[in-house]
Amino acid sequence: MTLAELKRGQQGIIIDVSSIHIPLKLLEMGCLPGNTVELVQVAPFADPLYLNINGTHLAIRKETAIHIIIETAHE
Amino acid sequence: MSKQINVALIGNPNTGKTSVFNALTGLNQKVGNYPGITVEKKEGICKLPRGVKAHIIDLPGTYSLNASSLDENVVIELLLNKNGKDYPDVAIVVSDVENLKRNLLLFTQIKDLEIPTILVINMSDRMAYKGISLDIAHLERELKTKIALVSTRKNKGIEQIRELIIKHKELSVEPCLNSSTIDESYFDNLKKAFPNQLLYKLWLVITQDVNFGKTDRKNYEAVEDFKTKSKTDLKRLQQKETIKRYQFINETLKKGQTIDLKSAKDLRIKLDRILTHKVWGYLIFGLILLLMFQAIYDWSSVPMDFIDSSFASLSEWVKETLPEGAFTNLLAEGIISGLGGIVIFIPQIAFLFLFISILEESGYMSRVVFLMDRIMRRFGLSGKSVVPLISGTACAIPAIMATRNIESWKERLITILVTPFTTCSARLPVYLIIIALVIPEGRILGLSYQALTLMLLYLIGFGTAVGSAWILNKIMGLKSKSFFVVEMPNYKLPLFKNVVLTVLEKTKAFVFGAGKIILAISIVLWFLASYGPGDNFNNAESIITEKYASENLTKEELHQKIESQKLEHSYIGIAGHAIEPAIRPLGYDWKIGIAIVSSFAAREVFVGTLATIYSVGSDEEETIKNRMAGEVNPILGGPLFNFASGISLLLFYAFAMQCMSTLAIVKRETNSWKWPIYQLVIMSTFAYIVALVAYQVLI
Helix, strand or coil: CEHHHCCCCCEEEEEEECCCCCCHHHHHCCCCCCCEEEEEEECHHHCCEEEEECCEEEEECHHHHCCEEEEECCC | CCCEEEEEEEECCCCCHHHHHHHHHCCCEEEEECCCCCCEEEEEEEECHHHCEEEEEECCCCCCCCCCCHHHHHHHHHHHCCCCCCCCCEEEEEEEHHHHHHHHHHHHHHHHCCCCEEEEEECHHHHHHHCEEECHHHHHHHHCCEEEECECCCCECHHHHHHHHHCHHHCCCCCCCCHHHHHHHHHHHHHHHCCCCCHHHHHHHHHCCCCCCHHHHHHHHHCCCCCCCCHHHHHHHHHHHHHHHHHHHHHHHHHHEEECHHHCCCHHHHHHHHHCCCCHHHHHHHHHHHHHHHHHHHHCHHHHHHHHHHHHHHHHHHHHHCCCCHHHHHHHHHHHHHHHHHHCCHHHHHHHHHHHHHHHHHCHHHHHHHHHHHHHHHCCCCHHHHHHHHHCCCCHHHHHHHHHHCCCHHHHHHHHHHHHHCCCCCHHHHHHHHHHHHCCCCEECCEEHHHHHHHHHHHHHHHHHHHHHHHHHHHHCCCCCCCCEEECCCCCCCCHHHHHHHHHHHHHHHHHHHHHHHHHHHHHHHHHHHCCCHHHHHCHHHHHHHHCCCCCCCHHHHHHHHHHHHHHCCHHHHHHHHHHHHHHHHCCCHHHHHHHHHCCCECCHHHHHHHHHHHCCCCCCCCHHHHHHCCECCCCCCECCCHHHHHHHHHHHHHCCCEHHHHHHHHHHHCCCHHHHHHHHHHHHHHHHHHHHHHHHHC
16 A cells, blocks of 8 residues: 555555655655654645654655555554 | 864754754854855854864755755755865764654764764753663764764753864764665776775765866766766665665664653644644634734834834934034934834834744744645645745745745745745835824724734735735646655744844844845935935025015925925936826825835835935924825825825735845746746736725725
8 A cells, every 4th residue: 555545643664665756855854665654644635644754753745655655564 | 363173063954953053152153145145154153162262154954965955055065175164174963862863864974974073962851751762872882973962952961062072183084884885886986986085975976966166076077987877876876875874873773772652752742633733723823923913013013113203303313413514414314214214123023033933943834834735735836835925024035045945846936936925024114104104093802903904914915925826827837746845843942042043133134134225225315305406406495485475484384395395306306206197096196106116126115215205304303104194195185195095005015026135036046037027027017006906996
């Protein structure tokens, strides 16, 4: 599944990021395979997403989140 | 002069880097620009024991040495240019104890440049609260550095930084990891081609689009047998490099940092629930804005009235005390009036920056970005456009520079184009005086009509900005990939010292920056208003005496008539009359015309200009406001500043593009004259039409 499908409060582990669609800056902030990600909050109108990636809190848009492949812990 | 130690302060945004800078330098700091670019350069002096001084540069916040903006380029250029005068003897990397993992990425990159580096771990007062404990000795060993555990809030650890700066020669310059293993053959090849260069520096020169002393790049291009890689390959390598660095950091922190989640408390979650809530979030944001305008208008009126009357008495005193003559007049009517026109806005500007700096410091601004992104995107803007639009209420120039962190070019360009519609502090003087003249006093629900009018003007400015963004988005049809990454920092109680320093610095910048222009224009205007060509001006006295010989005028009345005859036929009067036909339909007379023309240099000149024009020839001690209230419409009779002409003026100033500095900055940021010229023509035409309609409807 992609990061965009995560529910609020749910956690997952990043499996793969498509490097063409993801800015280097996001990788530098910790959005890398192997790191855990939690969807902390969703903005009104369902976008952007407020994430906790590996301890860093940041917000990205859904259009970016669909390029981050994750796997949830309880699947 | 004793030798200075050059220190560069580097760190991620939101790590309290500026607090560290303020703690080290206190009031010994100055803000300038890097030569040729508009990135703010903050530097200061820190006194160390034994008479040694450290020259500290507070570099723009950056997440890594992979630059994606002009501000970040500054950091890299400074660190790579060994011969530069600001090249650091020692670098201080400031990190936040709660975000150590991410902050260390930049640290490892700087270590690779073999610059002696001190690691400051800031906000250590939060450790107990967050259940964090650190093994400093282990971290120092692994990271090959010295660590200062600092809390700028509790004023702890600053002394330790000072000591480490003095002993910077003892710091290790060994990198903490070998990043070249990400592609050994490539880096071997690079090493062979440039045996005398630092490998990581080469790598940065290759991957970054930075202008590093031209010689570097030439050398690199001159070696023919060295083959570079495609852009995609380079990006893939950068990604590998990042992963590699994080591996090292994770490994290091596994032993060096323990976080006991059980004892961690989190206020953030609770606050975020409310502040980013779909109803409460917007409501709170609205209330904060309302409070801001109430403060700017209402609370600052006391010091402003005081300043206004003080300058009026000062001018009067000068006239009475000094011997009569051109110099006394210049001083009393030109310089003091002009100065008064600057000083009077200090209270308001201070309030504005007080609010903006509190919003930024507390971490609330990022929540606004988060809250507004989806809405702003509909108008072709980004959530990040909110920051320029809000700081545009201070000044469009830093606001336009603040668009640099908007990743998408389309969203950035639209933000730049519409930001000048937001009500900058230079419009404030104009609004305040006109509102005071034409809007009645009185209150509704404890809010004054005048404050509400002011808020309405801000909303009009903001609304026009957003509305024109929507139109631009439709007609420009620009397509560009949009990235949006915004850090959501922890909530922090703003540090009193930081807020005060920001307010001081920005107010000073206004007084000396804008003040110079206002003062200069005031003096020029005084000359133009006090001298004129031909008989009508030079023989004003005899003409008027003759003309009114039959009427029995008092000496006082005659004097008034002479002065107004002089003003009308002075150089400025002639210029004003020339443009009067164009502005009469808007309800303005030639004096307002002059003020409008002169305020194309800078809007805040308006009040100063009127003050100068009206004070020429008036003897009584009077405030600017009273003088303006006394003006009579030459054609219709009645006060010149009535409701219709007042509203028309307010709207004209809300929309017109009247700031040369903004045009210059837009030219620089968009790299073309096309956009600033569009702005000037379209905004000013629009302003004229709206003001015209408003006056004709209301009159």
